[in-house]
Amino acid sequence: MKPAIDDRAGGQAKANLLAGVRVLEWTRSMSAAFCVRVLADLGAEVLKLEQPGAGDPLRASGPFAPDARYGDDGALFAYLNHGKESVTLDPARPAGLKLLRRLMESTDLFVVSQSEPRLRALGLDIDTLQRINPALVVVSVTPFGAVSAAQDNAPSTTDFTLTHHAGYAFHQARPVHAPGEQAPVACADREVALATGVAAANGALWGLLDAQMNGTGRMIDCAQADVIAHLLIEPVADYGRGERTFSRVREELQGTEVAGGLIWLLPCNDGFVMVSPREQHQWERWVELLGNPAWSRDVSLCGGREARNLNWLILQEEMSAWTRRHSRADVFERAQAARVACFPVSGARDLLDNAQLHARAFFDRWSDGSPEALCMPGLPFALRTSGGAELPRARRVNAPTLGQANRHVFEERLGLTRGEVETLRQDGVI
Structure with a gap:
């Protein structure tokens, strides 16, 4: 797991801070997927587990690329999964669970979004996993956390319900002139998922460093509701100093003033x-x-x-x-x-033409089969080591095809024969 710097490629040193770190992602959570995407950007080797035959539902979620092969044309899937390798595996099947446990033996970080009862029922709870691999770090990314009063009886959660549960929607949607007619709405454009992903990635990095120093893995429990609630610094402070009459009513009934003659x-x-x-x-x-x-x-x-x-x-x-x-x-x-x-x-068109973002080589380009690659947001930071190595920017994004790494993982890493792999495939295990 020791961070490394790659040899020079294309005349420029490439900083792979997590080179040699093996990450296994088993999740249908956008937050968890973005967490792992950040780790892949930093150089980790990522295996993404997908359901045999179906794959991640985001593969079929628009917007779609106009000329990409059907099934590999979801822009959001490409954005969240660039730099990963896809492996099909069904851990709900006994043979699939056995393979997953074998993969854990050589994995440094396991990122999941399943509930604690679900993992325990499969024998994938933290205690069992660390008997398999004592240095394994497990990051759980769920709506309300592995340890939660709400988890077992929680309804289906979305960005909308989470922002209301944590009080953030109320905070964002003020002031207005008619609260009864203008209800609070959810955060804009995947804010919950992306913010939680960054928080989970930070937790994962801490866990990897701790395991490297002490030889023992940790369970890191990241809840989306916690991430959103911790942003409410001002309302909590106002309440602490005695404020009790929170209102969404705008004092003036017209105009676009933002902050009392200041903005x-x-x-x-x-x-x-x-x-x-x-x-x-x-x-x-x-x-x-x-x-x-x-x-x-x-x-x-x-x-x-x-x-x-x-x-x-x-x-x-x-x-x-x-x-x-x-x-x-x-x-x-x-x-x-x-x-x-x-x-x-600024709107989207303005961002694509933004000279500052282009000067920082912010935008990646998605290789989607179109004559002209499409722009995608890139890394939110630049990094250069003291030796001059840099994290790649302005990269060409490629979405992993479903099961592209099956042969490498099952035959080369786990030592199965081609016949055994074919049998597992026919049985729907992989």
């Missing part, structure tokens, strides 16, 4: 910008940029923060008269040059 969302001729001239010196530079209009010299209207807070809606309309004549990029660049906090509100 404004302003329309441009091609979208919106956020601007935040909080301090007096920032405000003065902002109105100078606007041409020092007559209203900006009205002390009662905007002479200080208190006045700006009181008159935010009037100021929003006045400032919008200027921003509407300009593009988002123009307002952003001028505000930045004036040292005023400002940024454009």
Whole structure:
């Protein structure tokens, strides 16, 4: 499990921090899959267990690539499983469970999303697994945790139910002018899954380092509900200082003011910008940029923060008269040059054209069979060792085909004959 640096490939040293670390993933959880994806990015050797004949349900979940082979065209599956190898195996079958236990003997990290009772029924509880491999690290990623008051009787969970259970949906969906008509909604775009995946990956790295130093594996219990609840720093602090009248009602019934005269969302001729001239010196530079209009010299209207807070809606309309004549990029660049906090509100198209992200080689490209590869989000960090080795960026993403590693794993790693593998395949075990 010792971290290593690969030899130079293509003239550039490649940092594989987890080279030699073997990870086994048995999960249908997006959080667990993203956790393992991060570990694969860091160089771990990952085997992903999939159901024989069917595979991960995300293979059939859109959006789909237009020209990829049917069954290998799910964009989300490709994103979550790049860098992994697919093995088909059914641990619910006695022969499949036996093979899985054999794989554990040479595995460093086992990532699962099954409930504790399910694992115990199969003889895959932490005590049994560590008798098989004392240094094995097990990471459990479930909605409410392996140790939970809610787990046994929990309904089917989604990002929507988890954000409401943990109180995050209420926190995100405020303020509004009609709470009875505008119900809280779930987090945007897989936020629960991705945040939990990062947290679980951090826990896995700690477990691997601990096992390397002490020779004994650990059970790491990561609950999605815990990850979401721990983000509620401000509401918990407010409650601790005596706040008891939490409300989602907006004090004003119109406009797009965000934070009491400190932040404004302003329309441009091609979208919106956020601007935040909080301090007096920032405000003065902002109105100078606007041409020092007559209203900006009205002390009662905007002479200080208190006045700006009181008159935010009037100021929003006045400032919008200027921003509407300009593009988002123009307002952003001028505000930045004036040292005023400002940024454009971006959509997907804007991100794909973002010069900053391209300068950092952020986007990977998915080899989906199309004439032109499609962009995908890449690593959220860059890493360079003291020797100059780097984690690859701007990579070409390839989704593993179902069962692509079966022969290598069952014949070479476990020593089965080709005939034995064929029998297991016909029986639906692999």
